[in-house]
Amino acid sequence: MLYMSVFVLVPLAAVVAKSVSSGLGTLWDSIDNTLAIRAIVITMTASLIVAAIGAIMGTLVAWVLVRDQFRGKRVINALIDLPFALPTIVAGLTLIALYGPGSPVGIHLAYTRAAVIVALLFVTLPFVVRSVQPVLLELDQEVEEAAASLGASNLTTFRRVILPVLKPAIFSGAALAFARSIGEFGSLALIAGKVQIASIVIYADIESGSEQSAAALSVVLMLVALIVLLILRWIGARVGH
């Protein structure tokens, strides 16, 4: 507990304290400027889009990795962890290298919102894949065969038999991806450009010495993230039953 306090709890308490240090009124004033609100809206929207795309593509990738057989599958499987191993700043840089100025494929995404989404999809890729994969592996294929023998089409079997079992795993993976996206800095530092992502606005505030407004935005960001996560977890628990 002492270890946690020194490294984690006391510092976070200090942020909360700083944000209200000149009274709740000032906290509200720092939030009540368009820049801070915009930053929070942009960050939340981007994170939700990333969680949604990640849930669909992650489930698809997990399906292919579990049910399909092809040469090189093991290599692909190992590559899924690459975003966790690769430092996030390198992740951002790789996307600039491919989709930025002087792009070898002629696509210019860098410094736009689309680039932010792509960078976040990159760093959060493993979450859904790695949470759905083990569930798919354990899934009893006899149930699917039973459904098929009763005349269900593949799509019906997937929707009515497989998806309900996968849903909790998809949701928890997507929630992790969402949480990660909200706070992500490293991969966006180079690529975000003028897109006002919350973590970048906070960094700019710290650099310019306005710790008070950085702390205020931090606290609100953490609160909104917490609320959205609780809602996601609640939906996740409901669809799980």
Add this chain to the structure above:
Amino acid sequence: MVISRRTTLSLRTIALVYLTLLLLLPVAVVFWRTFEHGFGTAWSFMTTPAAVSALWLTILLALIAVPLNTIFGVGAAMVLVRGKAPRAGKAILDSLIDLPFVVSPVIIGLALILVYGQGGWFGDVFTNHGIRIIYAVPGMAIATVFVSLPFVVREVVPVLREVGDEQEQAAATLGASSWQTFWRVTLPTIRWGVAYGVVLTTARALGEIGAVLVVSSNVAGSTLTLPLLIFQRDEQVGGQVSTSVYAAATELAVLSIVVLLLMTMFGSRTKEAR
């Protein structure tokens, strides 16, 4: 369920194209850009005094954070799974441990400044003794510890739950002290979980930028890690990403690919052990 060849192939194609566009191609382009003006140019950017000192500082921070978080991680996991603390207490500790995952690294950096920086809660205590924490290496070390704290706990807890405590109880009945039981029985059974947690901690420690950037003074040769060096070089060239930036990135990427290989190795071992 019989899936037609066409569906299988199209799903496979979608998955592979997605992974290629998102992962493989971008990483390949960075390597290509690094060496496009020849190996010598890239090597000279990797061996400038600033780059060499950044490499060592990156490794030093990992060497501080990894052992600390490993000891804490195994201890906390033991408390969470085997400890006799009340359930509510454990639940609180359990969710607090995840905080570093959900709080933005930039906010973590800000938090450290507010506590250990000048005019911070404990900042003046250290400053009066002539110790600089923020904008110096100690602060960067604390930031690294913070962001990589949960990994070992999260890997060890499920393994401990899975193996149960029957063997430990057997050891205790045979007269082993709790210390002996831990070293001789518990630790050997959870070793692959610990190893995987250590690898994840290392990966995060090597690559951390947000929290470390905020508490570093960003002086080349003394308080730059490799990720910070990439960031600084990118700013210097004004976004016109050049070989200097790519070279540092490749250097860091090679370090982390070693980590990825270890990850794959230990990851499959932990799954077999379960």
